[in-house]
Amino acid sequence: VNPYSVLSPQDITNKWEAVKQLVPLRDQMLQEEVARQQANERLRRSFAAHANIIGPWIQTKMEEIGHVSVDIAGSLEEQMNNLKQYEQNIINYKSNIDKLEGDHQLIQEALIFDNKHTNYTMEHIRVGWEQLLTTIARTINEVENQILTRDAKGISQ
Structure with a gap:
């Protein structure tokens, strides 16, 4: 002891x-x-890999729509067809947004609140996507209105 x-x-x-x-x-x-x-970390990297492609893609398409609506030559009907094709290409890209939404859902379920691999958040992507859809629809609508005005007034191109 x-x-x-x-x-x-x-x-x-x-x-x-x-x-x-x-x-x-x-x-x-x-x-x-x-x-x-x-x-x-795998979830973060997966989300970032997709977001870092989709974010710039949306931005590029927004800029292209701005140029397309100004630079299109030809008849209003040709412009309309070009814009409709453009719209279809954008709509076809939706599956990429859906995949990103799936990644985002997994990130939320894992309670991950930061991602050093990308500056894009799902909210940025959603807003950009909606803005893109709205812009192309508005541009198409403007050309449709020009066609209707032209036809109603009986004026040529």
Whole structure:
């Protein structure tokens, strides 16, 4: 018996046994956290890979629509056909937006709130997409109105 300590050798042995039992448990918890963090990083990278393509694509299409509506030569009907084809190409791209939405859903479920791999958020993409659809529809509508006005007034191109 040690007069300078309140702990007996048995107390120390018991505490050591408790530590030896807790170490593997703690190890397992750390491994689970590492796996969770790696899964989160894969989700971030997947979202960023798609967003970094879709974001600039939307921006490019917006600029192209601006140029198309100004630079189109030919009859109003030809302009209309070109714009309708353009609109169809944009609509066909929707599956890429849907894939990004799926990635975003997984990110939200994993409670991931930041992504250092991209400056785009799903909200940016959604707003850009809606703006793109609205812009092409408005441009088509303007050409349709020009056709109707021309036909109603009986004027030529």
